[in-house]
Amino acid sequence: MADRSRVWRFAVGMRNPSQITLLISLFFATVYPLTLSTEGSRVLSVYAVYFMWISLAESWNLVGGYAGLLNLGISAFFALGGVVGALALFDGFPFIISLLLAGFAGAILGVALIPTFRLKSFYFAIATLVVPLVVKPMVEFLGNRADFTVPQTVILTPIGLYYSGLVLAGITIFGAYFLMQSRVGFALRALGDDELASSSLGINVLLYKSIAVLTSGFIASAAGAYYLQIIGTINTTLFQNLNFSLFPIFMVIIGGIGTFEGPVLGAVVFSLINYYVTSQFPGSTVDTFILSLMIIGVAVLLPRGLVSSLHELRKRRTPIPVK
């Protein structure tokens, strides 16, 4: 017979401070535009990139952080989403549909990676490096061009851009949260740690890896269609743009790999630092150099990221109850 009160104490009340912080931030992000004048609301488009990075980092984390599959070419999903989004807008579909169609295209691209699951996970990483090289020329051939510029008329207003980004990021964050709290989340984290042990418990490794890659692909491509709204044009060079493949990884590493709030924190912190460093050294490659050093520093000093380090700090302060 288990000692109920002791068991109970572990079971309840595990509200974690970073979750509360996140909820409060989302609340402020929602009401913030209401404090601005019509004129001042133009600044809102500045925040769009944060929402975009949060979604992209969260998407990468599902596969790379939880399921332990290294995606080195998320830029291909992102760029494909941008292209499909542009085509949808050309055809007169509204923004929301362009986002969804882009998402489905990303999920289908994810299906193309499923055959690599039977091999060592090393081959998945190689395949993700190859995907941009294969998809880019295909898109250029089928679309018969490399530039997908949409007319200004189908671009969202700053306030529309802001709120749709907030919704995109919000759905991504809470989607990731609930997914990871669910049975699926347990399967992904388990197989990310040990595939053989997972399958011995009844987890269909192939199925759950597929779910992760499809979901991640959907989000990354939807983020690409959102990016199109930010800059108004997609060039196919985006498929091989290293920044878009690496920055989400950096963000996840900084924030905390395999945690759902890590990518959010990492995306914000990294974007701020990136903005600052780039503005200090305009037009040089010094910024990339500094950012790279910073990532190595974080990986060495805080291997489990900011979120986990904050948790550890808190645990150390809390006295451990005597058995």
Add this chain to the structure above:
Amino acid sequence: MDALLELDGVTKSFGGLVAVRNLSFSIGEGEILGLIGPNGAGKTTVFNLISGVYRPEAGSIRFDGKVISGLKPHEVSSLGVARTFQTVRPFARMSARENVMTGLLFGRGGINAPRRATQKALEMLESVSLLDKAEVRAGRLTLAEQRRLELARALATSPKLLMLDEVVAGLNHSEMNAMVDLLRRIQPERRMALIVIEHVMKAIVRLCNRIVVMNGGEKLVEGSPSEVMRDERVVAAYMGRRGNGGESTTTFSSAPQ
């Protein structure tokens, strides 16, 4: 009486090396069977064959009336076969509680919502004396704790057959006794069959009523612990490997890592 698990002429080789050759044995419901043999005899390979990690080249494996050779590991698991690993394989980044919850969520107990698995997981951790480590990352536990965690995680799937691959290896004397006591307590109340691979004879003798001895991939002898230990072929097999048979009543060979 129909056997719960039945191996019939099972063979598996790696390249030129025949790891398991024409092996047949069976185990009934609720029975405890010991599987012993010198290093490299093929014991772990037998577990990998039963659990679907490898497919036998010849012969068949039946479990609960169904042919399971050829099924995938997760399919075998959902029929009611669980196992632990010779080198522990905890989900290192998950807490001890989450490790056990994973077993509950994907096992045959019919629990699908993590919220409903929490309480049960804590009770199971308590039964293996790990409740105070419930929120510790499994990667940070000691080897003895990880072995108990792996046991709890396997039990969480509600197996009809549990296969233990050297669960006392690397444990000190009192940890070993605690583990054996734990198994003797858990096994009858769950009415599950056990196959135990073990090098430590004291542990085997305290647990099993029947032992299969393997050597060079083949079954050498089958019988009660005392019959097996008296058997000349068994003693010879171990002596042949070790070059001396002095301490073979306690440990047939030094436990590998």
